[in-house]
Amino acid sequence: MSFTIAIDGPAASGKGTIARAVAREFGFVHLDTGLLYRAVGAIGGDPILAALRLRPEDLSRDGLRTAEAGQAASRVAAIPEVRSALVDFQRRFALSEPGAVLDGRDIGTVICPEAQLKLYVTASDEIRARRRALELGADEAHILAELRERDARDAARDVAPMRPAEDAMLLDTSQLSIDEAVARVIEAVRLRSRR
Ligand SMILES: Nc1ncnc2c1ncn2[C@@H]1O[C@H](COP(=O)(O)OP(=O)(O)OP(=O)(O)O)[C@@H](O)[C@H]1O
Numbered sequence: 694m695s696f697t698i699a700i701d702g703p704a705a706s707g708k709g710t711i712a713r714a715v716a717r718e719f720g721f722v723h724l725d726t727g728l729l730y731r732a733v734g735a736i737g738g739d740p741i742l743a744a745l746r747l748r749p750e751d752l753s754r755d756g757l758r759t760a761e762a763g764q765a766a767s768r769v770a771a772i773p774e775v776r777s778a779l780v781d782f783q784r785r786f787a788l789s790e791p792g793a794v795l796d797g798r799d800i801g802t803v804i805c806p807e808a809q810l811k812l813y814v815t816a817s818d819e820i821r822a823r824r825r826a827l828e829l830g831a832d833e834a835h836i837l838a839e840l841r842e843r844d845a846r847d848a849a850r851d852v853a854p855m856r857p858a859e860d861a862m863l864l865d866t867s868q869l870s871i872d873e874a875v876a877r878v879i880e881a882v883r884l885r886s887r888r
């Protein structure tokens with residue numbers, strides 16, 4: 694039987710950090726689905742065509758981690774045809790190996806609604822901005838405004854808005870170290886896989 698872990702939540706809440714560590718612990722494959730939207734935004738031109746023609750190597754383009762690339766991703770991610778062009782790639786990835794971790798905004802609700810474990814990872818706006826500003830060496834106030842704008846757009850869009858799946862485990866990492874957050878998820882995977 695395959696085991697899929699779906700991790701959603703707002704920007705810089707720690708989804709990717711947890712996803713990578715949990716995938717490493719269990720030998721699962723990991724897909725950061727935000728990279729798909731970042732790549733589509735960065736390619737430019739018609740975003741629907743860019744999504745339809747997206748190749749795996751586009752996910753390693755330079756500059757995809759910047760705040761500007763995040764904003765461009767969030768704008769193209771609100772276009773229904775862009776989202777539908779990327780569904781198959783994500784679902785195929787989830788089924789490509791017996792164990793997979795995908796992180797994003799709609800993994801538990803749309804891409805992998807049958808996932809064995811769903812998480813919705815949050816942290817306060819201020820803490821997320823501080824962590825991201827440290828990571829990028831950027832101005833904290835600027836990052837805070839950028840995260841809030843992006844989260845608002847992601848939560849308000851008509852198609853696949855960012856929200857927790859009804860059966861998601863909620864994890865607020867505001868007061869948790871990376872190791873503590875990862876340990877909680879590893880424990881949840883172990884409990885769920887014994888059922
Ligand atoms: N519990 C934690 N304590 C301290 N720092 C953390 C914690 N979790 C994550 N971080 C740091 O916060 C930053 C954002 O984390 P991460 O990239 O995992 O977030 P994300 O939710 O995947 O972001 P995005 O939505 O942009 O993909 C990183 O620099 C990471 O090292």
Ligand SMILES: Nc1ccn([C@@H]2O[C@H](COP(=O)(O)O)[C@@H](O)[C@H]2O)c(=O)n1
Binds near residue numbers: 705766843
């Ligand atoms: N499943 C997803 C993943 C991402 N998005 C959009 O992409 C933007 C960038 O994502 P990061 O995880 O790299 O920050 C994000 O703000 C969303 O607009 C998405 O819609 N669905």
